Amino acid sequence: MQQTPLTIDSIFRYVERHHGDKTIVTNSPTGPVRTTYAEWAVRTRKLGGVLDTLGISADGRVGTFAWNSARHLELYFAVPSTGRVLHTLNIRLFPEQLTYIANHAEDEAVFVDRTVLPLLWPLIDTMTTVRHVVVMDDGGDNEIPDDERVSLYEDLIAAAEPIDFRVEDENTAASMCYTSGTTGNPKGVLYSHRSTVLHTMAVVQPNVFGMAETDVVMPVVPMFHANAWGLAQAGPAVGAAMVFPGPMMQPKALADLIVDEGVTFTAGVPTIWQGVLPELAGRDHKLRDIGCGGSAVPKALSEAYRERVGLPILQAWGMTETHPVATSARLPRRLFDGSDEDKATYRARAGVPFMGVEVRIVEAGTTDELPWDDVATGELQVRGSTTALDYYKPDAGVELATPDGWMKTGDVAAIDATGSVRIADRTKDLIKSGGEWISSVDLENAIMSHPKVKEAAVIGIPDPKWDERPLACVVVVEGEELSADEVIAHITPMVAKWWLPSAVEFIDEVPKTSVGKFSKKDLRTRFADYQPS
Amino acid sequence: MQQTPLTIDSIFRYVERHHGDKTIVTNSPTGPVRTTYAEWAVRTRKLGGVLDTLGISADGRVGTFAWNSARHLELYFAVPSTGRVLHTLNIRLFPEQLTYIANHAEDEAVFVDRTVLPLLWPLIDTMTTVRHVVVMDDGGDNEIPDDERVSLYEDLIAAAEPIDFRVEDENTAASMCYTSGTTGNPKGVLYSHRSTVLHTMAVVQPNVFGMAETDVVMPVVPMFHANAWGLAQAGPAVGAAMVFPGPMMQPKALADLIVDEGVTFTAGVPTIWQGVLPELAGRDHKLRDIGCGGSAVPKALSEAYRERVGLPILQAWGMTETHPVATSARLPRRLFDGSDEDKATYRARAGVPFMGVEVRIVEAGTTDELPWDDVATGELQVRGSTTALDYYKPDAGVELATPDGWMKTGDVAAIDATGSVRIADRTKDLIKSGGEWISSVDLENAIMSHPKVKEAAVIGIPDPKWDERPLACVVVVEGEELSADEVIAHITPMVAKWWLPSAVEFIDEVPKTSVGKFSKKDLRTRFADYQPS
Incomplete structure (x- = not known):
C-alpha cells in the first residue's frame, strides 16, 4: 500500500478540492459574515505566505487569542500545514497564566481578535518571545496600538501570495493546548498531525458525532480550548458547512444562529446549553445532535432538551490530554426499546470509547485493574493513538503516564460490562x-x-x-x-x-x-x- | 502523542471488550446459526493457537476458500493478528487460476467450506506449498477426503488454547486478494494492517457507509472478493451486529435474511440486487442503506428499489487495488431540494472520494490533468493511504503506478466541479x-x-x-x-x-x-x- 502521511494539509486539500462551494458563516456584532471553503482556502494558502514573510521559524509556535471564526479556521490549517505549531491561547485565563504559557511555548507571534485585544495587549511586554501581534478585526472597536510589533491580519493577507502545503512526516507536531490545571503551572499538550487526523476520523463516525457532508456544524466549544473537540478539523474533513459564533456567545445569539443557519450539529459545555435552553425551546430547528462534555452533563438538562427542544443531549467525555474526545454515550441498540428513564440514565454516562482508545479503572496507585461491573470505582486510565503520555517540557515530578504506559485521567469512574464509562468524580472532588x-x-x-x-x-x-x-x-x-x-x-x-x-x-x-x-x-x-x- | 500502531488486532480487542453481547448470525442449509462476539472472540484466539500448532510460518500465507460466515470472520482476524497473511481465494475462479494464485502466494494452508470442497480438492496436488486443508462444516454433505493433509476446523478449535494477539508494526502485511484480471495472470494486492484500519475508519463515516453500533450489517459481497468491501472489519470496529448469508446466496434466501434478522445495512454487486428486488419488494424491512458497486449501478435499478423497496441504492466505487472503496455517491446537501430525476442521476455516479483518497483524470499515457467540468473524460487515477502502487511479485511489464505516483485504474471517467466521479467506461470496453x-x-x-x-x-x-x-x-x-x-x-x-x-x-x-x-x-x-x- 502507498505510504501517504496522515497530515492536516491533506484535510485542507480535500475540502479545498471537493467542497469549495460549501459555506462558512461567522457571527459578529454587525451580523453573520459569509464565505465559502473556496475563498477560505485561498486565504489560508495566503496565510501560509504571511507566516513565511513574518519570519516565523520553520517549527515555530504561533499563538492565537480568538473566538471561533473563519479566520481562526484559517490559522487552524495554515499554521500546521506549513510545519509550524498552532498554540491556541485561552482568552479566559488569568494574566499570569497567559504570560507563563506564551513564554513556556516560546510563541513567536500571536493572532488576536480585536474584541479581546485589551485582554492581551497589556501583557505583551511580558511575553518575551512574541515578535508579532496580528490583529483580526472581528467587529470590535478597541483601539489598535501604534507599535512596530502590531500588524493587521487583512493587510497581511492582501499582500501575501498563496503557497503550497506539504508536510511529509505525520509525526510532526501540529498544535498545542495548555490545560488550565487547578494545581501547579498550566501544562502543554502537543498534538501531532497523525493524532489529529486519527482523532478527526474517530469523531466523524456515527458512534461519536457522526458528521457528514449534509451537516451544518457549529462548534460552540471554543477553538481556544481543547482543540475545539476536533470539530474544526472534522467539519472540513467531511465537507460539512460550518457556522461559528464569533464573539456572539450570548444564549439568545447562539439560539438564533442555530435556527437561522439551519445548524444540524453543535457542541459545547453544559453551562452553555443550560443558558441556551429557554432561548431555543419551542422553536423550529434542524438540529440532529447537541454534543456536550467538559464536565458531567446533568440528566435533568438532557431530559429538558428532549422535552422542550425535541432531542436529548449527546454526552461525550475526554480531556485536553485525549485530543480531547475519547468516549461517547450514543444510545446503544439494546436500549432502543428501553424506558425513557433507562435511556436518560444511559445518556448521563461518559459512554463507550471508540476503536483506537482503550480504557481501564485501577486501584489508586497500582496497576491492578478493577472489574467492569459498574459498581467498582477506580482511577480511569486510557491509552491509544490520540492519547498524550507526557506534557510539553513538563515540570519535574509531573507524570501523566503509569509505568505500564496508560494515561492517568484524574477521574474516578466505574465501567459496565460493555465498557461504558460512568464518571463518579474527579479524584480531587x-x-x-x-x-x-x-x-x-x-x-x-x-x-x-x-x-x-x-x-x-x-x-x-x-x-x-x-x-x-x-x-x-x-x-x-x-x-x-x-x-x-x-x-x-x-x-x-x-x-x-x-x-x-x-x-x-x-x-x-x-x-x-x-x-x-x-x-x-x-x-x-x-x-x-x-x-x- | 502515544505511538499506538494501527492494527487489525486492535479492532479485535475493541469488539471483544466492548461488544461481546452483540450477535453474529450465519445462514446455512439448516437455518441461521447464532453466536456472539464474545464466543467468536474466544474461538478467534483459539484459531490463533491452531495456526501455531499447524506450524504456519510467522509471516506465512493462509488461504481461505469459503462463503461469508462467522468462521470466515474468525480467519479474517486470527490470521493477520498473529502476523500472518490472510489470502482469500475466490471460489468462482477457473481451476488453473486457483492453482496459479495459491502457488504464487505460496499458501501454506487452505481453510475450505465443506459445501465448496469439491471445487478445491481436485486441485490440491497442484498447489505445491499447501500442507494443510482445514474443512469447515457449513452444512454441506460433501465427503471429506481421508488424507493426512486434511483436518476438521472444529476439531482443531476444540483442542486449541486461546492466545494473545499483538502486532507491533502497522506496516506488516495483513491480507491479500488477487484480481481476476481479464488479461494475463491474476495479480495479487497486499493490504497492510495500517491500510486496513484506515480503510475501516473511512467506510464507517456517514459520507460512505455510515456504520454504527446500532446497525445490523450483512455483507453479501463475498469475503473471498476484494476484502468484502471492508465490511468484515467495519462492523466489528463499530460494534455492529453481523449477518452472513453463508452458502445461501439465492435471492429469496437473501431477502428473507434481510427481513428476518432486521438487517439495516447490506452491500453487494448490481446483479445480486437485480435478483433480490422482486423478493424484497413490498415487504417490511429495517434497511437504511443498500450499498452497491463492483460495476456500474443502473439508474433504473436504483429507482426500482426506491419505488418498490423504499430506498434507493447507495453506489460506491473502487477496485481491489483501492482496498476497495474509494468514492461513494451519497446524495449531497445541495440536492436535498432537487427533483427525483436529478437525485437519481446523481446516484448513478461513482461519487466523491473520502478524505485520504485523491482522484484525477489524465489524457491517456500522460500526466496532464484534465479539467473537472463533467465533460472531459480521461483515465481515472487515484492515490492515498488505501491505494496500492504495485502488485505482489508482479510479472515483468505490469505497472500499476504512474511515474508521478498515482495508480492507474483502467477506468475512463469525467469529474464534476465538486470532484464527484462519473465512470464513463472501462478503458478496454x-x-x-x-x-x-x-x-x-x-x-x-x-x-x-x-x-x-x-x-x-x-x-x-x-x-x-x-x-x-x-x-x-x-x-x-x-x-x-x-x-x-x-x-x-x-x-x-x-x-x-x-x-x-x-x-x-x-x-x-x-x-x-x-x-x-x-x-x-x-x-x-x-x-x-x-x-x-
Missing part, C-alpha cells in the same frame, strides 16, 4: 466520609433535578468525626424560593442516607473556570472555615 | 467509432431503463468504415417480447445519434465473471465474427 467515598457529581445531579434549582456544586468540608462531610452550594432559579429542608427532602429518595449533605448553602452563582466548568477550588476557598449551623 | 469514443456503460444504462429489458451489455464489433461500432446484447424479461427497433426507439432520445447501436442481439443471459460482473470478454469472443444483418 471526591468527599471522604468515614473512610468511604461520596461522589460530588452524583449529589449535584440529584440536587439539579429539582425544578427550582439552577445550579448546584457539592464540596467536602472538614469534619472532626467523619474527616469530611458534603456541603451543597445551591443556586435557586430566579424568582423562586427554596429551603435547605426541601433540597434534602428532594434527594433523600435518590442517594444513600449517609451521603446526604450536612449543610445546604444558597449562593448567587457557582464560580466557573476559564472553560466554563464549576470551579470547586474557588468554592473550597470560600467555605474553608465553614461551620454547619 | 470503450468503443472507438470514427475516431471518437462511445461509452458502453451509458448505452447499457439507457437500454436497461426499458421495462422489458432484464440485462444489457454493449460491446464493440469491428467495422470497416468506423473502426468499431456498438453491438447491444439484450436479455428480455421472462415472458415479454421486444424487438430491436423498440430498443433503438427507446434509447434514441437519450444518446447521441451516432452512438445508436448498429445491431441488437437478443441473448439468454449476459455471461458473468467470477465476481458477478458482466464478462464482456466472453461476449467479444462469442461475437468476434459478427456481421450486422
